[in-house]
Each structure stands twice: as C-alpha cells, then as structure tokens.
Amino acid sequence: MTMIFPAEKMSIADAGITAIFGYIVVFAGLLILMVLLYVMAAIFKSKANKAAKNVQVESNSNAPAAVKAVSAPTAPGSAGHIKLFDVPDKEAAMVMAVIAYNMQRPLNELHFISIKEVKSDEV
Amino acid sequence: MNILDTLQTLLNESGFVGFFMDGGWKNLVMIAISCVLLYLGIVRKFEPLLLVGIAFGCLLVNISNFFVDGASSANALYHPELWSAFLDESSEYYHSYGHIMSNGGLLDILYIGVKTGLYPSLIFLGVGAMTDFGPLLANPKSLLLGAAAQMGVFLAFFGAVCLGFEGNEAASIGIIGGADGPTAIFLTSKLAPNLLGPIAIAAYSYMALIPMIQPPLMRLLTTEKERSVKMVQSRQVSKTEKILFPIIVSMFVILLLPSTAPLVGCLMLGNLWRECGVTARLSDTVQNALMNIVTVFLGISVGATTVASSFLSLQTLFIVLLGLIAFSFSTVGGLIVGKIMYKLSGGKINPLIGSAGVSAVPMAARVSQDEGKKANPSNFLLMHAMGPNVAGVIGSAIAAGFLLAVFK
Numbered sequence: 001m002t003m004i005f006p007a008e009k010m011s012i013a014d015a016g017i018t019a020i021f022g023y024i025v026v027f028a029g030l031l032i033l034m035v036l037l038y039v040m041a042a043i044f045k046s047k048a049n050k051a052a053k054n055v056q057v058e059s060n061s062n063a064p065a066a067v068k069a070v071s072a073p074t075a076p077g078s079a080g081h082i083k084l085f086d087v088p089d090k091e092a093a094m095v096m097a098v099i100a101y102n103m104q105r106p107l108n109e110l111h112f113i114s115i116k117e118v119k120s121d122e123v
Numbered sequence: 124m125n126i127l128d129t130l131q132t133l134l135n136e137s138g139f140v141g142f143f144m145d146g147g148w149k150n151l152v153m154i155a156i157s158c159v160l161l162y163l164g165i166v167r168k169f170e171p172l173l174l175v176g177i178a179f180g181c182l183l184v185n186i187s188n189f190f191v192d193g194a195s196s197a198n199a200l201y202h203p204e205l206w207s208a209f210l211d212e213s214s215e216y217y218h219s220y221g222h223i224m225s226n227g228g229l230l231d232i233l234y235i236g237v238k239t240g241l242y243p244s245l246i247f248l249g250v251g252a253m254t255d256f257g258p259l260l261a262n263p264k265s266l267l268l269g270a271a272a273q274m275g276v277f278l279a280f281f282g283a284v285c286l287g288f289e290g291n292e293a294a295s296i297g298i299i300g301g302a303d304g305p306t307a308i309f310l311t312s313k314l315a316p317n318l319l320g321p322i323a324i325a326a327y328s329y330m331a332l333i334p335m336i337q338p339p340l341m342r343l344l345t346t347e348k349e350r351s352v353k354m355v356q357s358r359q360v361s362k363t364e365k366i367l368f369p370i371i372v373s374m375f376v377i378l379l380l381p382s383t384a385p386l387v388g389c390l391m392l393g394n395l396w397r398e399c400g401v402t403a404r405l406s407d408t409v410q411n412a413l414m415n416i417v418t419v420f421l422g423i424s425v426g427a428t429t430v431a432s433s434f435l436s437l438q439t440l441f442i443v444l445l446g447l448i449a450f451s452f453s454t455v456g457g458l459i460v461g462k463i464m465y466k467l468s469g470g471k472i473n474p475l476i477g478s479a480g481v482s483a484v485p486m487a488a489r490v491s492q493d494e495g496k497k498a499n500p501s502n503f504l505l506m507h508a509m510g511p512n513v514a515g516v517i518g519s520a521i522a523a524g525f526l527l528a529v530f531k
Contacts, residue, residue: 009287009289010284010290012281012285015280015284015290015293016281018280018290019277019280020277022276022277022280022522022525022526022529023273023274023277025380025521025525026270026518026521026525029270029376029379029380029521030266030267030269030270030514030517030518030521031266031267032375032379033263033266033372033375033376033517034263034264034266034267036371036375037259037263037266037368037371038263040367040368040371041260041263041364044361044363048361102500103500113356114356118485118509
C-alpha cells in the first residue's frame with residue numbers, strides 16, 4: 001500500500017479520542033455559526049420593526065385623513081393571498097389544483113401560504 | 124516487411140493477450156464491475172452524472188492497462204506507478220508534475236485536477252451557486268441537525284482504525300458518512316489517494332441509495348405521532364441576510380479551520396454570486412457550463428484510479444461496509460437530535476428533518492418530505508428539511524477540515 005504521508009498505526013484509544021474530539025469540533029463550529037445567524041437575524045428584525053414603526057408614525061401624523069391602502073379583494077371562498085417565488089400564476093394554479101385533487105379536498109378548504117420552485121438539479 | 128512479424132506484433136500489443144498474463148483475470152473482473160456500475164448509472168439512474176463517468180473511466184483503465192513486471196503497458200491511459208513515484212519522498216520524481224505530464228497517459232493528465240483538489244473545489248463553486256441557504260437562515264437551529272448528522276463520519280473513522288486501517292486512510296473512509304461526494308474526493312485525494320476509487324464509488328453509490336437506506340431507520344427511530352407533525356411556515360429571509368451569509372460563513376469557518384478554505388471558500392463564493400444580484404452571468408456559468416465540464420473530468424479521472432491490481436482487495440470490501448455504517452449512523456445522529464428538538468419544542472419540530480442533515484442535497488430532504496407525507500398526507504416538510512440539508516454540506520466540510528488538519 002502506498003502511503004503519502006508518514007502515518008503510524010493509531011491506537012484504538014487515540015482513534016476514539018480523535019473521533020469524539022472531531023465530533024465536538026463540528027458541533028461547536030456549527031453552534032457558534034448558529035449564534036451568529038441568530039444575532040444577524042435579530043439585527044435585521046429590529047431594523048425592519050423600526051422602519052415599520054416609522055412609516056406608521058409618519059402616516060398617522062402627516063396624513064390622518066388619508067385612506068388606508070386597501071388590499072386587492074379576494075375571490076369568494078378564498079383563504080387569502082399567496083406568495084409566489086419564481087412561479088408564474090398559471091403554474092401556481094395548476095400546482096394548487098393538483099394538490100387539491102391528490103388530497104381529495106375542495107380547493108377552498110386549503111390555505112396555500114407560498115409556492116416556490118425547487119429546481120430539480122439543485123445538488 | 125514480413126506480414127507474419129507484423130501480425131505477431133499486433134497480437135502482442137493487443138489487450139486480449141493481457142487477459143492471459145499474470146493477474147490478467149483481475150482486469151476481466153474490473154470490466155464486469157464497470158459494466159455493473161454503468162447499468163446502475165444508466166438504467167437505475169444512480170447519480171448518473173458522475174457514476175457513468177466513473178464507470179467508463181474504470182472500464183477504460185482496465186482495458187488499456189495490463190501490468191508487466193510492475194509497469195503499465197505501453198498504451199495505458201493511467202499509470203499508477205508514476206503516481207507512486209510522485210508520492211514517494213525518496214524518488215527523484217517526488218511531486219514532479221512534469222514527470223507525469225511527459226510520461227503519463229490521458230487519464231494521468233486529467234487526474235492532476237483531482238490530485239490538486241481543483242475539481243472538487245470547482246464543483247463546490249457550482250453547488251454554492253445552486254444552493255438556496257434561505258431555509259437555513261430562516262431556522263438557524265437546522266445547523267445543529269447538520270452537525271449531528273456527521274456522527275457516522277467519526278464512527279466509521281473509529282471502525283476503520285479498529286479494522287487495521289492507518290489513521291489517514293480511516294479518515295478518508297469516515298468522510299463517506301458526510302454524504303458529500305466532492306468533499307470525500309477532496310479529502311481522500313489529500314490523505315489516501317490509493318483508496319480514492321473505492322471511496323468515491325462507495326460515496327456516490329450510497330448517496331444514490333439514500334431513498335432505500337434512510338426510510339427504515341426513520342421509521343425505526345420515530346413514532347407515527349412524531350412523523351405526522353406539521354411544521355409552521357418559516358420566516359421570510361431578506362436579500363441582505365442572504366448576501367451577508369456567505370461572507371460571514373467564509374470568515375468564521377475558514378478562520379476556525381483553515382484547511383477547509385478550498386471547499387468552503389468556493390461554496391460560499393458560488394453562493395455569493397447567486398445572491399448578490401449583480402453577477403447573474405457568473406452564477407449561471409458555474410451552475411451549468413463549468414459544473415458540467417468539471418463533472419466530465421472528475422468522473423472519468425476518479426474512475427481511472429480503479430486499477431484492478433489495487434481495487435480488488437479485502438480493503439475495498441471493508442470500505443464498502445464501513446461506508447454503509449457511516450451513512451446509517453449519520454442518519455441516526457440527525458434523527459436523535461431531531462427527536463431531542465421535538466421534545467424541547469413541545470412537539471413543534473418534526474424529527475424527520477434530522478435525517479436530512481446528511482448532505483446529499485436535495486435527495487435527503489426529499490426523503491424526509493416523502494416519509495412525512497406518508498404519516499400525514501397534508502404534511503409539507505421539504506423546505507424545513509432543506510435547512511438541515513444545506514447545513515450538512517457545511518458540517519461535512521468542517522469534518523473534512525478537522526480530519527485534514529489532524530492527519531496531513
């Protein structure tokens with residue numbers, strides 16, 4: 001067997017310690033990354049909340065008589081609006097119809113929150 | 124010119140004569156194995172993009188290379204003895220790519236990209252550009268599932284040492300449990316290139332077999348009630364968060380384990396190109412054209428390492444067995460932490476998403492979705508499982524970086 005690096009046979013005890021230590025390193029690394037992501041999310045959430053509050057305060061003080069923006073009316077029996085990500089309306093309608101058919105449920109009993117295209121070649 | 128002499132020369136140069144030489148039967152066995160791999164890739168669609176190339180590389184190397192007195196035959200496409208000299212510190216050709224370029228065959232030259240870690244890194248560039256880390260950002264707890272699912276890596280490493288493998292070889296075998304082909308190839312090419320063929324084949328075969336390996340373990344370790352849990356919609360992630368993510372991960376992970384720089388750096392650069400919104404052309408190129416080109420070279424050059432004389436050994440059987448153990452325990456690790464999260468969240472997290480912590484994007488997430496749907500037809504776990512799934516890619520890169528730091 002050709003060896004590239006001078007390697008010695010490891011003792012089973014050393015292998016056990018290395019395995020446990022390695023698992024801890026992976027866990028610790030991803031745990032710290034998780035904390036960083038939570039901090040980042042918290043910063044962005046607070047910024048978004050502040051921006052929303054500012055907008056509300058401005059609209060209340062500057063234009064008290066302004067008519068609130070009315071969201072587009074929903075169809076009779078509809079459960080509300082749906083968010084589409086990279087999906088045309090026609091395809092979204094087909095997806096919802098297929099799901100309703102497969103579940104043997106009327107379409108107006110289902111509440112779709114969002115539809116997002118997951119590319120099949122995403123590896 | 125004597126026609127009989129010409130015929131004699133042609134006959135002696137013919138590969139058919141090789142089958143009757145000492146050890147020639149091994150080439151026949153390898154040709155049969157390559158045909159089985161081609162069948163699995165083409166008919167059963169087991170990771171066809173890479174397995175077909177690997178299988179054909181295996182076929183090419185074993186019909187063109189018959190060893191005579193320890194040396195490859197004249198028309199060989201791949202010369203293991205050149206690489207042995209390349210790795211031998213006492214040889215005058217130690218680390219001499221010039222020697223490989225001037226004496227090697229076609230597959231030797233393509234293999235340089237594997238040896239230098241170029242192909243796996245470029246594949247990661249494409250993977251990064253294809254991956255949406257949104258589900259992970261929406262639910263950062265997914266990272267713990269990605270970490271838990273590296274359990275198989277370290278258990279298989281320990282098992283390999285117990286079976287008599289050297290530490291560096293055991294590390295390369297263990298990384299099969301990361302369910303991440305490019306990472307397995309990258310680490311093995313650095314630590315144990317003599318085992319590259321069997322490890323790459325085991326890694327890609329088991330990745331293709333995930334829909335068969337994982338469901339029995341998922342049903343064994345979870346109850347019907349746990350599997351039917353419907354998870355609530357994750358929050359929307361802003362564009363800025365998606366742009367900052369690859370920068371933060373690169374800085375943190377590479378500073379933590381510098382040996383992960385080629386893999387994590389390329390993965391995150393690809394992702395930054397995808398998310399930043401001003402490099403759509405580059406993102407498109409690395410996702411499609413570059414990814415396809417590198418896949419061509421990677422598959423065929425990995426297949427070239429399956430030379431009969433080294434591949435047909437007890438070691439290969441051990442690697443196949445340990446690879447299965449690694450995959451199974453990685454799934455178990457993810458499911459156990461998934462169950463803990465289920466308990467701690469008061470039943471809000473479906474433990475099935477834990478098994479998606481093995482990389483294998485998006486196959487493992489689809490398996491979680493399918494199993495969840497079987498338990499509760501209105502269940503939709505795919506996007507929730509994508510979080511641990513992409514976390515597994517980062518987790519396996521960190522595991523590989525740790526093993527590289529310890530054994531190189």
